[in-house]
Structure formats: C-alpha cells, structure tokens
Amino acid sequence: MRNPLLSLALIASLWGVSASAFEIEDRQWVGPENARALTVISTTDFDILAPLMESFLRNRPGVAVDYVVASSSELMKAIADEGQTFDVALSSAMDLQTKLANDGFTRPHQSSATALIPGWGEWRNHVFAFSQEPASMVVSATALTEAEMPRTRQALITLLREQPDRFRGRIGTYDVSLSGLGYLFATQDARTSETYWRLMELMGGLDLQLYCCSGAMIEQVADGEIFVAYNVLGSYARARADLADRIVVIDPEDYTHLMMRSAILLNDAAQPELAEAFVDHLITAAWSNPPAPEYPFRHPLGAPGPSESARRPIQLGPGLLVYQDREKRKRFLGEWVSALRQE
C-alpha cells in the first residue's frame, strides 16, 4: 500500500521557505491527510525506509509521517543553525549525529527496544544505530576484467599508476566538502592509513570526478561513465538489483570502514511519544534476530562483506567530534584539496 500522499501546496510553501534555509532534496507524506504528523528529517532516501514507515503506521490510525530528505550537512544546518523543529533525525553521518547529541540538541531515550542494542551501537542513550554499512568501491563490471578488479587500495593505486590514461576522468568519489558521509569516510580513511593521501594525490592527477551522493556514483558506474567509484555506500550499491550485472561492489580487503546509520530524538519535538515509538520501531526492526522482513539493510551483526580482519567499524563517541572541530575541518579540507590539485 505504498501510497505517499503528497501535498503540492505544502511542497511549494516549503520550497519557498527553504530558499533562504536548508536545502531539501525530497519531502514525502505517508498516511492520511490532516493526521497527527511525525516529522522526520533524514539523509536516507524515502524509498528505502518507506516499508518501515508503513509498518509503523499500520497500527496507528490518525498518524502520518512527514519525511524530509536532506544531505547530512543540510540536516546539521537545519537543526543546529536554524533551529528547525523535527521529531526525529536519521543520518548516516555519525560524526554529525554525535555532535548534535554532544551539543545538547537531543534527548535521551530508554526502552525495551533500546535494550536490544549492544553497547557499541548506541551513545549515551542519545544516538541509536540501526544499520551498519560498508564504505565500498564500486567498479564497472564491463570496463574492468575480473583479473583487474582492485581488491585493495594498493591494487587500485597500482592499477591507476599503470594505466593513467585509461582511467583519466573515469574515477569518482564523494565531494567531502559537500557530503557529510563522504567527509566521515575520508577522515576515517586519513586516520587509518597514509595510503589514503597517496590515493587522493593519484586520483587528483587523474581528473577525479566528485559527487554529492552514493546513488549518483553508482548510476554513473553502471552507465559506464566512470569505472571506479571510491568510498561508496556498499549497501546502496548492493540494493540495486537492477544494476547487479553492470557493477561490482568491492569491500577493500586491507580495511573497510563500517558506518552506522543512526537515529536521534530531537529536543522540542512536537510529537515526543510518537518519535520514541518510531525510533523503537526502527531499532526493533534492525536489532531483532532475525530483523523485520521490511528492514532494508543487512543485519548489523551478521553483515557479510568485508572479512573479519578488514572490518573497521567506526565507533560512536566523542572521538568523532574531532573532525567536526572548525580548525580541524578547515585544515583537513585544505589538505584534501591540495592533495587533489597535486600533479
């Protein structure tokens, strides 16, 4: 019964407002019109979470979900800078979620559902993870032979060094200055290994294409526009069954970062109880064993993909605040840009 009810007037008015405010990518209304609405701001595409929202609304007549999609940095801007009121924020940018929780924009929550989450999956009852997804490489299945598939970063470096002309303009990654998730992946990469800077320098020399989001990169690879996309959400790529024969999703064997998509309950929520129920619903769907059938991601614990030793789960905690430091961010972006510019 996927029947999102969209109010054109609403969208119009919203676009009007957002001209000066944070940028909305998509806005969907699930449930009856004029119903009591739970407002959710999220970085996750509507289609992915729609089944979960529908199952949430199934036993709640008179309740609707107002689902706003924004990039993680716009989400941060909306809440931290503009003081927009939402009930729940869902984001893949763990550092931003942590910063919101640390800086007092969230409220704690404890329930039988949150008890399902292991210690590493939540932070001080404020940040609740509901998925664990790898930062993968997406490679064109047509452009590269099986033997050429880069299983590690070193292999990718070697490949690019050996055939620079073949890959010039054919590699892509996140624009870390635009995408919160891209920034998270990049900073964690930089923290983990020097290889990252070498890779960036090399890619910078090969006319690296920059993207806002994983979806765009995946499609570009599938279309053969680019051959290799680095630091793409593996979960999104694997979810695209329609592209399965054109792309290969690789979780690098040297190390693969695992990001946790998380939910936070915001202060000044208009529907605090509904918000808690929704977050509990998400958590229960994610952390039950087995997870709910409508749960769109792989089960966080049993997630196959990167081998055990290559898994680098990004940990929730104050460490994530470091790269959100103004100076640190400026410095990192500066280094990143200069690495890309290098010949």
Added chain:
Amino acid sequence: MTRRAHVSGSIRRRLLLQLLGSAALLAAILFVTVLGFVRDVAEESHDSILFASATSIMDSIAVNAGEVSVDLPYAALSMLGNVSDDRVFYRVSRAGEVLTGYSDLPAGEATVRAGQPVFETLDYKGETIRMVTSSRRLSLNGAPTDIEVSVAQTQNGQAAILARLSRSALYLGIGFFVLSSALAIWSAQSSVRPLKSLAQAVSRRGPKDLRPVSRPVPSEMAPLVSSLNTFIDRLGVSLTRSEDFIAEAAHRVRTPLATVRTQAEITLRRVEKEENRGSLREMIRAIDETSRASGQLLDHAMVSFRTDSLERVDIDLAELARELVERLRPVADLKDIDLHFANSGTPRMSGDAILIQNAVRNILDNAIKYSPPERQVHIRVSGDGAQARVSIEDEAGGFGTTDTHALTERFVRGENTQGVVGSGLGLTIAREVAEAHGGTLTIETSKSGAGACVTLCFPSH
C-alpha cells in the same frame, strides 16, 4: 526456699549493646571513609584523563607561518569516550580570543598559570561539568603569547560509577556490621559463660555441701568467688557452732533427766494416793518425751556433723540390719510383735555405718512403736549390685491422710501419736542419711494396706 534475686540490667545485654553500637559506628566510619576515598580516586582519575586530553591538544598547537594552528588529535577526545559516555567540550583560546572549540564554555574563576592546570566543577548547558584548563606560552612573531586549552566533560558516567562504588562501600559496611555483630554475640555469650557455669555449679550443690568453690575462674571473678568462699566458710562455722551447741545442750539435759526419772519412779512406788501417782506418771512421761527429744536432737546433730565430711567404708547392709533387728527384738517382744528378717542378694554398699545404723534403727523403731501388739514386722534387705535396699513393712495402720512428705521434716509428727513418745526427728534423720549417701527414702502404704512400708535405698558405689 529460694529467694528471687533483685535483677537490674544484664551484663550480657549491656555488653552486646555496646559491642553492636561500636560495630555500627565502625561500619559507618568504614563506609564514609571508603566512600570518600573512592570519590577522591574517581575524581583524581577523571581529572588526570581530562588533563591528558588537554595536554595532547596543547601538544598539537604550533605556530605556522606566523599563525597559531590547532590540529586536534583524534585521541584527545576519543580517550574521554573510553572512560564514560559523557558529553565532551573543549576550547582553545589565545589571549581571550577563542581559536576553536566551544566559545561559550564558561571561563573558570581561577587564573591559570603555565604548567599548573586548574580543575573546576562548573555548570554548562544545564549540566555539571568537570573542566581542566592548562596554559602554555608560545612565541608568536617573536612576542610571547599565552595559549589556554580547556577540556570538560559532564559527570553522568562519573556519577554512575560513584553510585556503583557507593553501593559496594555500603555492602562492605553492612557486611562488616553483620560479621562484627555475629562476633559480638559470640563474645558476649562467652564472656558471661564462666558466670553462668559458676552459678550452675553453686546451685547444683546439695543442701549440706559447704565446700569452698575450687573451680578455676577468670581473674575478674576471683574477688566474687573468694568472698563467696569466705561467706560459705562463715556459714559452715556458724552451723557447726549451733549444732555443737544443740548437742552439748542435749547432752547436758539428758544426764540430769535420767536422775530425775529414777527419782520419780522410786517416788511412784512409794506414793499410794491415786491422784498423786497420776501426776507422777504424767511427770515420768514428760521426762521420757524430753529425754527422747534430747536423744534424737543429739543423734540429729551427730548425723549433720558426720554427713558434712562423710567417711565411707564397705558395709554389708544385710549384716547391719540383722544386728539391729536382734538388738530391738526384746523391745518388740514386749508388745508380742514378730520381727521377720529376710535377705536376698548381696546388698553391699559404701558409707558411714553409724549413720546407716541410725537411719535403719529409726525406721524399725517407728514400725515397732506405732504397731498395736501382736503384729508382724518384715525387714527385707536386697541388693543387685547397683543398689542396696532395706525396706521395713509393718501392720501399724499406715499414715492415714497425713502428707508423708511432711513427715520427714523436723519435728513433724503424725496423727497416730496419741500416747506414743516421740520427737518427730526419726524420719528426718533417715532422710538426711539417705541423701548424704546419694540414696532415697521412700514412705509408702504397704501392699496389703495394713500398714506402712518404708524403704531406704542406697547406690552400691
């Protein structure tokens, strides 16, 4: 007759209360001390982590191309996350100008000097935070400039840890109290035990046992025991003295009485007038009573004296009884009473022969004295190795409604004593002798119902 003591308080209870009180006090002190200690340690370790974090931030500050740059190390904040899930705030400033971090973080009261970090507990964003501020001097374009780094963390995790440790400290205190209470009860019990056992030993004593207390006692009880011994001593002396006095008195009365009686009998023979003879007979009877009484008093005094320090010899109870029967047979013959002696077994025992003789004689004497003429008296001696027994059964009509127990008290006589000379001491003597030897005196109606059956029973050893 035992008199109730006037009780005020209890040593054991007082001791117990004092011990419990001090245990509770010590437990409370222990709890507070441990709690304070734990709190200090927790605070110190929290402070040292905050300081380590501030130091690592400080170390990342450098002057680059005439500008102060801060390169926040990842570990500086992530190390705080390892301790607890608390909110973390920091600020780097130069001469009051915030370089990075939370600019609204409150400034501490104290002035910070280089190398001397300042720890403060403050309020920020509605929560209590612990903040360290340290300072360092850098050279910027040749001029000195002071850099201040503050790192702060909320204290929820700290509070949770403290709550847990407080609980442990509480359990420790309670455990200490329970354990010392158990020890207190035990020591209160054991410290009054010597008192109890002395009391028991004294109250277990026979009525005639006036030996001094010789069991070892704790030094605190030595004064009590020695005054008790002195008291017993004095009691013994005064008892002996009064018994001596009675014996002496009886003895002194007896001899002149014998003279008086002889004279009265002689006079009786001479006097012819019937009313004078009557009063003379009355007189003789009174003299007999008095003489019997003084004789029995003397015997009783002798019994009391000899039972105090019993000298035991081997006695054949059968032989002893037979001799007595023979000695009293002439008396019985006067009333045509037949004495039947029977012995079964070997009734051997150890004891004071004179006392036993006295006891048996008094019983046999009663049997003869209270029997009407021409009756039978059976003297049966028996022994089975464990006990030696002599029982004397008569046909004197028994005790009627008299309480046989009371008859063994001094000077108590029954209802059947009309015209029978006696003092009421015979059965008293018999009972005291029996008890002094660890035996019993039983007074019953005989099986036939015709008379009494009085039995003396002694342990053989």
